[in-house]
Structure formats: structure tokens, C-alpha cells
Amino acid sequence: MKTFDEKHIKNIVLIGAAKAGKTSLAEDMLFEAGIINRRGSVEEKNTVSDFHDIEHEREGSVYATLLHTEWRNYKINIIDTPGLDDFIGEVVASIRVADTVVMLLNAQYGVEVGAELIWDYVDQYKKPTILAINQLDSDKAHFNQTLEQARNFFGNAVTVMQYPLNQGLDFNCIIDLLKMTMYQFPPSGGKPKKLPIPPEEKERAGRLHNELVEKAAENDEALMEKYFDKGSLDEDELRQGLKIGMMKHEIFPVFCLSTRSNMGSGRLMGFIDNVAPSATEMPAELTEVGEEVSCDPKAPVRLLIFKTLIEPHLGKLSFFKVLSGEVSAGMELENPRTGAIERISQLFIADGKQRHPADRLKAGDIGCTLKLKNTQAGHTLNGKGASGAIDPIRFPLPKVRTAIIVSNKQDDEKLSEVLAEIHTEDPTLEVEYNKELKQVILHGQGDLHLALIRWRLENVYKMQVEYQPAGIPYRETIRRPAQASYRHKKQSGGAGQFGEVFLKIEPWYDGLPPVKEYPVRGTEEVDLPWGGKLVFNNCIVGGAIDNRFLPSIQKGIMEKMNEGPLTGSFVRDVRVSVYDGKMHPVDSNDISFKIAGMMAFREAFHQAQPQLLEPVYDLEAVAPEEMMGEIMTELQTRRSIITGMESNNGRQVIKARIPQAELDQLYASLRNVSHGKAKVNASFAEYAPVPADIQKKLSQQYEEQEPGSK
Template sequence: MKAYETKDIRNIAIVGGAKSGKTTLAEDMLFEGKVISRRGSVDDKSTVSDYRPIELERQNSVFSTVLYSEFNGKKLNIIDAPGFDDFVGEVAVSLKVVETALMVVSAQNKVEVGTEIAWRYTNKYNTPVIFAINHLEHENSNFDETVRQLKAQFKGSLSVCQYPVSVGAGFNAVIDLLKMKMYKFAEGDGKTEIVDIPDSEKDKAEEMQATMIEDLASSDEALMEIFFENGTLTEEEMKHALHDGLKTRELFPVFCINAKHNWGVNRVMEFITNNAPAPNEMPPLKTVDGGEIACDPNGPINAFVFKTSIESHLGEISFFKVNSGTISEGTDLLNTKTSTKERLSQMFSMAGKLREKVSTVVAGDIGGAVKLKNTATNSSLIEIKGDLVEVEPIEFPEPKYRVAVKAINQGDDEKLNASLHVMQKMDMSLHVDYSKELKQLIVGGQGELHLITVKWQLEHLENVEIEYITPKIPYRETITKSAKSMYRHKKQSGGSGQFGEVHIMIEPFTEGMEFSKEFPKRGEEVVELEWGGKLVMINSIVGGAIDQRFLPAILKGVMEKMEEGPLTGSYARDIVFYVYDGKMHAVDSNEISFKLAGRHA
């Protein structure tokens, strides 16, 4: 692969609803860029993008896949994102590092949940959007209704740049309103014949072009003046309007494709390379401390790791985007999170399992690196002696669905835990926690499908049979009446020993309660418990029976005991206890002695 300058790079995320044809479109784009010589298909389990075992099994994308293509003198970094909302974390990953979203919408299913999710993330990241209407060959497809729904749902200025001559079984041509030509597609090979618009379509084409031109002109005051003066815009003026309007999210171009037959994809790629913004044309990137990073290949190096993948033949791969500077093979960089040095000794442009070794990665480009020891997703890499500049991290959604998981074979517990944490490294929308309270391993995901895929991978790739069970209910315990207790901790083992004696009274605690008059109140400490409720300690010691410095140890001992209540082993809460007497030893008393005495009392 030749070396590309920043201005000749286009970063694209293919997003949209499930089964809308995103992976097939990605395959077409690799074929058009001659990265592959033959197009695979999802049905045949032969696409470059869906190559992982779970994706081959389910025949849908589960992870985002980083790809590249070359077209029209430009390098296209393409990220194919899943469409099911269970894998929303991959959409967040994909849209974090691109300048354009290519949103695929099925003319059959129209606006779907996956479409809405992707749109929300483009809003969050202020990402330009190009719509590609697919499935126009399907019987129940409706182009006009799809466009109407998009306009109603997303309240944006959709610029319809193409429309189909017909839909359903007869779909084989589109009218291009930018070129004012008809693109006629050949069955089988996807080759396009560009011809004059037939008389039967001229009136409709002219009417729709006039609407499109008015939309384009309204996005720019200077162009609006030209439009009022001339009544139209030239092709160059339209190109200028589309480029600027796309970049500022004032315009959202709409194209027509048939991804299955590779119809219209070449034209979409032509539009992207000519009109979509290069990385250095977008606003500077925001940093954690409120600063900015300009996309300058001559600036200080700053790279952001947005994805981690683990491949059997390569090990751990860190996918990164260079925000500033140029990284050369063998460069030593500093991880701002771990303060450790990383050497980027092997860098690649990746296309699924395919990879091409590269010696440099310039600002705006995306690469993959192997053998980074202490670098995970959301890490920023900078020059060793550079300013500590950290990119705002990807915000992954909180789990919507939680289950407890256990290995069917007892000997697999350790392997299960290790495997889940490896999976969590690859998918940061997956949460894995051991609940000390419930004594269960809890897995949190974005939905049932998310957790089904986790189970499949554990059983088929890690050979760990598991079962999901409902998490235990996190009960809470408390007391209903007062009681007195004492405990003497004494230990003698040669030399200095341990001694501490504590007398306490406990009773239920309620807000605004009146404390017992039985003992004097010399001090009070209120603890807000992590598991809810309060623990209150009243110091009622008189005559120096226990030194004041041992009271925090007593409190700590009581708190430890409250982590495991006597009835169900659940956390205890809302208790007040009075330390009213005790004994200590001039030599043997220490904090550990009184902590243990408080715990057992």
C-alpha cells in the first residue's frame, strides 16, 4: 500500500439497523478498492468483515470490524458496526474515530431501532451522515416512505441525490440528480452503464433536482445569493455545498444501492472520496482537560486506542487512530493511563483477518499494533517527553440486563473468570463483577442476545460449560430491639501480646431518634454505609476505661461484622451502638486488639 497524506484519508463507519446490508456493503467497498478479488456473502459465511466464529455461527455482526480500501486516489478506513442494539458498544467504538457515518437503511424495514441508536451517537460525536437506501429490489420496499420517515424521525435536511426509477423486482436503475444521468445496473457483475435520463423520467428528475438544489443553497448564504440570481447551481457549486453542509451536519445526502448485487456502491464511494471531510477538515478533538488536538501530521504525537481484539494467530491487537503527528515503526510512546512505555514495533492496516504491514501511520489514519503490554481500549499514547494530553474516553452504556453465571464443572471456575475478563477487554459494554455480598459472579450486558453470544463463546471457544441463573436477592438485615454485649480479646504468644475488652449496647437506628439516656454521650460518629443505611457509634466511655485512640478500631470491627448479618449473611444496616465500658492493657493493647473485640462483641 502506498503512503497517504492526511488530506487523502477518509474514515467511514457503516452503521444502521440489523440485517440492513452493512456487512455486504463493506464487502462491496473492499471489492471496488481491489482489496479482494471476489465478493463473499453473509449467507456463504465468506465475508471479510464477519470472520469470527460467533459471527459465522449466527450470520450477523457481533463485533465492529476495521477494514480498509483504496479508491479514487484516497485511502478509506471502514469500520463495519453491528446493527442489533445488544451490541451498541461497538457502535460507540466505531463512531468515536470516524469523520463520516454511512448509514444503511432498508427500504423494506425503513427506520429501525439500530438506525435510531446510530443516529444518537452521530449526534453525540457531531458526525456527518450519508444515507444509503438498500433493499430497493425487495417486494415490499418503498423509497419515498423511507425518506419521509427519515425526515420525520431525524429532523434534518435530507438531500436526495438519487432516486430509483422503480422498486421491487424491477429495480435496476437510479436517477442521479447531481450528474443528471441515469445509472443502469447490469445483472450479476454490478457493472454500471451511465446514460441520459429517459423522457419518461425527465420531468420528475428536474423537479427533484430543483428541490435538492434549493436545499443545498439554503445551507450557505453565498450560494443562496447565487441561486436567487441564476435560479440554479453549477455542479461545482453543488459539490461545494455538499462538502460544507455534510461537514457541518446541515445536509444529509441520500443515495440508492443494492448491496447484494454491488449496484450503486461505486458511485457512493466516488461521492465519499470527493465530498466527505478529511480528518484535518474537522474541528479539533477535545481532551479530558478541556484542551484541543489539531489533526496535524507534523504536530506532537497523540494516538487513541479505540478497540482491542484478540486473534489466535496474532494475539492482542490494539486498534488506534493517530490524532496528531506521525508514528513510525519502532516509535516509543507513553501510555497516559498507566505511565508505561510502549514500543509500536509492528503496525498494520487491517481488513478483518487480512493485514498489510505499514512503516508509518500519519495523523488521521487508523492502524493496528500488536504486542502492546499495558495498553487497553480508551488509552492515549503520546511522545515520551510530550505534554500529558489525554483524549476524552468512549463512554460505554451501562448494563441493561444482569445474570449470575457459574461453571457447570467446579474445576472451571478459575478458567471462567479469566475468560470473561478477556472478553470484557474486547467488549467494554460487557460488565463482569464478583459480588462479595451475593457470593456470585455477575455478568451485565446490553440484552439477552448479548449474553447469549457470551455463553456461546465461552462454551465453544474456551471449552467452559456455564449456566446463567437469576442473581440472589440482596437482602438487608437489621435489629428490632436493644441488647448488651461484651467481648474480651486476649492473646499471649511470647513477647508483647494482644488485649482489648469492649462493652457495648446496640439498638435500632432511625432518623431523628432520641438516643438512650442510660449512658452519657461524649461523642458521636455517623457512617453512611456503602450498602445503604447508617451505623452510628456513641462514645459513652467515662474514667478513661478505653483510650480515645482505640475507638476508630472498635468502629471498624463493628462495620466488618455488619458485612455478614447473622440471619442470611446479608449486609446489616441502621444500627446505633454505645461503647460504654471496657478494659485495656498498658503494653498489650493495640488497634487490632480492639478491632477484634469490637467485631466479636
């Protein structure tokens, strides 16, 4: 295929709420450029972009899909993304490698929830942004209302570039304020007629054109001087000012579309060619240590892998952006993160499931290759002369979790392999093999995200699985000192077993005074793997127990701390002082004192006012002010403690502390009460005491499951 130089490559990502028309716009762009000879539709399941079975079943995008088109000697790489927050990882990676964001807004519904949530990532990367108001041929289309919502949400950077003359079912005309022309489309869409602006629209068009000129001029001193001298700017000067403003994130041009009728896509592509920045004009990428990597075709080769896709009959596909240099088939590149050398056996330009072989790709271009063994999404590949990794893609943290089991136990090992493979494709899915809870736990972005994973396991990998509630990693401790003793005695035909241990346990905390009742002959502090401490004191005098048996006593105590007496959870923050005991000259051995130490600890623990602790999280919920009442009510019904409220960018922020046991269901409930407009983040804060009624209930459940636990 034709190789484009770095100045004639434009990389765009299509984002927006579900059903905003992203996939249809991509289809129009390919059709207008002659890449395809017939436009497909989502409903007919024949679009270039949505080609996976699950996308056909859902009639919507689930994966980010790479496409390309050629328009007037420019190559436009297009990434079509899903519109649901559950698949946000696909969107974040695509925004990272794009140079311009095209956000679609549905003229029927304005700025929808999906657009609001995605915008945080666009704003974070400060990507040049175009707003495209779609579905202007709907009977419920309302351009002005959508424009007002956009300005309320995105700010004064929203700049009208076009407006519809006749929105609604008869829509076929767009007034273009850059060219001061009216485009009139035939009923089938496609190439429009260029007509003069109707007399009745000249005043409005002139006023909006002047606003556009002022907006373009104010971003550059030289243009501002020309504007003052001439009172206006010509078309080339306008383009220059618009590009500067877009790159400063201070101009978001607004375009008009009907993707269903193929109206407006050609003009949008022309603007992308002429105004949207290429990779060479964008700020340099940074390595992890802050070194700049400019988009220079003569520099050493650097690739940023942004997506991995595993196809059953093809293997592992890795999608990348060429950040610098020129990559060609047969090159060997180093992954600085893993140290692996990867051979680029083949290069492809992608159009959905179609891949076109390419000999080379220059800086700024996007492509894919096959069978990289030790390289994942977010990794860097360096050619000779390049070193260090590019600052990685930062994927959002999971919000929900579930335990997973296979119906056929023989598939346990296969499940591990398959989940590792899915995680390679989808870094926002985290897989945890929790030994403490004895569960395999999936952490995902939402219930729909987890439902998709289950669909893939059952339909692609042919594994029947079940989802179950994920356990809570409780901790156990004590609230007061207690003493206990235990004699282990066992007689059999030969040598018997005998060991007796007297010990005292106390709650441990930083600054706890030394033991006064008994002489301490030695102390060992153990930092527990699950948090907290065990402080073990040897207070034996007079040789009641040989020193050689003390490690066995401690081992028995540790075994019981691994499975606490109250609920089987880990025990933490206890000081144990072994102060007396008895031995037998023949029958005493390590196992005897291990059992005696374990049982004495258990008896003392039950007398020491045991306390169950639960993980508590710091939570931040961001939502429109009118929804604060419902969100506050929902939080308070889930044992939350509100710690603060503040206003941020016209939205309210609630901060709270919430137990993990309540957090698992909170995300779905807040999504419901806020109609999807609440954005929730949570991070672990501390372990805190469980209320007495809940502790009693959990302890009783454990006793019923483990009859010998008490």
C-alpha cells in the same frame, strides 16, 4: 502499501439495523475497487468482514471490522459494524473515529429499531451522515415510504440525492440528481451505463434537483449569492454546499443501493471521495482538559486506540486512528493514562483477518499494531512533544446482569483471567467480584450480549459455565429502639471465658438527639463501607466493664453488621449504647466480650422492628407514543412508581422509580412489549423499605439456609 496523504483519506463507518446490508456493501466496495476478485456473501460465510466463527454461526456481524479500499486516488477506510443493540459498544467506538457515517436503511422495512437506537450516538457526535436505502431489488421495496419515515425520524436534513426508476424485482436504474444522469446497471451489477433521464422523469428529476440546489446553497452565504445571481449552482458548487451542509449536520444525502446485485456502490464511493470530509476538515479533537488537537501531519504523533482484539495465534491487536503526526514502525509512544511506554513494533492496514504491513501512517489514517501491553480501547498514545489524553470514548452503561459460576471449580482462577481478557476486548462488559453477594456478576448490554460471552467461554476457552440470577445487595436497619443483654460464659479445664454486655440500639439519622438515659463517656462514628453509619456510645460507669474491652464489643457488633440477623445483608444506620455489663477477674478477655457484644446486638436487633431495605433505581424509558400503554402496564406490574412523563423529539419519555429486584428482568420485557423500540436507562437512586410480604419471604429463606441465624 501505498501511503496516502491526509487529504486523500476518507474514514467511513457502516451502521444500521441487522440485515440492512452493511457487510454486503463493504464487500461490493472492495470488489469494485479490485481489492478482492469475487464478492462473498453472508449466507456463504465467505465475506471479508464477518470472519469470526460466531459471525458465521449467527450469519450476522458481532464485531466491528476494519477494511479499506482505494477508489480514484483516495483511500477509504471502512468500519463494518453489527446492527444489534447488544453489541452497541462496537458501534460507538467506530462512530467516534469515523469522519462520515453511512447508515443503511432496508427499503422493505424503512427506519428499523436498530437504526433508531444507533442514531442517538451519531447525533451526539454530530458526524456527517449519508443515508443509503438498500434492497431496492426486493419485491417489497418501497423507496418513498422509507424516505418518508426517514424524514419523520431524522428531520428535514434528509435530502434526496438519488431515487430508483424501477424499484422491485426488475430494479436496475437510478436517477442521480447531482449529475442529472440515469445509471442503468447490467443484470450482474457493477459498472452502469450513463444515460439521459427519460422524458417522463424529467419533471420530477428537475423538481428534486432544484430542491437539492436550494439545500446546498442555504448552508453558505457565498453559494446563496451565486444561487440568487445564476438561479442555479454548477456541480462543483453543489459539492461544496453539500459538504458544508453535511459537516453542519444539516444535510443527510440519500443514495440508492442493491448490495445483493452490486448496484450503486461505485457512485456512493465517488461521492465519499469528492464530497465526504476528510479528517483534516473535521473539527479538532479535544483532550480531557479541553485542548484542541488538529489533524496535522506535521504535529506531534497522537493515536487514539478505539478497539482491541485478541486472537489465539497472534495475540493482542490494537486498532487506532492517527489523530496527528505520522506514526512509523519502531516508534516509542507514551500512554498518558498509565505512564507506560509502548513500542510500535509493526504497523498494519487491515482487511478483516488479513493484515498488510505498512511502514508509516499519516494523520487521519486508521491502522492496527500488535502487542501493546498497557494500552486499552479509549486510551491515547503520544509521541515526543505531545501531552495529555484525548477525551475518551464513552461506552454505554450495562443494562442486564447475571451471576456466573464454572462447572469445574479448578477453573475459578482461569475464569478471572479470561473475563479480564474479554473485558479488554469489550469494555461494555463489566465484571464484578461481589464479596457481599459472594458472586461473580457479569453486567452486559442485553441477553444476547451475555449469551455471546457464554458462547466464547465454552467454544473458544473450553470452559463450561452456568448463569444464575444475580443477587440483590439488600441492607438491614431498625425502626424503633430496643434493649438486650447477653452473658457469654464458658468453662473448660483451664481458664474460662466470661463477658456480659447490656446495650441499647436505636435507628440513627442525621440530627438524632443525644442519648439522655445514660451518661455518654465517649462516642465513635463509623462511616460504613457499604453506606450509612454505626454510632457507638460508651456509657459504662463505675468500671462495670474495663475500657480495654470496649473495642472488642464494637468489633463483635461490626461482625454481626457484616452479616445482618434478618437476611445476612449489611446493617446500616444504627446507634448502639453500651451502658452496663459484668467482668470476671480471671476469665474475662477480648473474645468473651466480642461474642457477648455480637449476641446482645443480635437479640436487640430482632426486637427493634427490623427493616429490610432494597436498592431502588431511577429509570427513564423512551419509546413511541403508541407504545406507552404497554410500557406503563409493564412498569406498574413491577412495583414501579411513575414519577413523570414528557415528550421529546416526537417520542414519549417515562420516568419511574423501580426496585433493582424488578429491574433485572425489565429490560427484556420492555424490549418485547415495545418490539425493541424502547430505550431504557437506569441509575441508582436510594435504598428504600421492602414491602412486608417480601421481607417476610426473604427472611424465611435466609432462616432455612442458615438455621442458626436467628
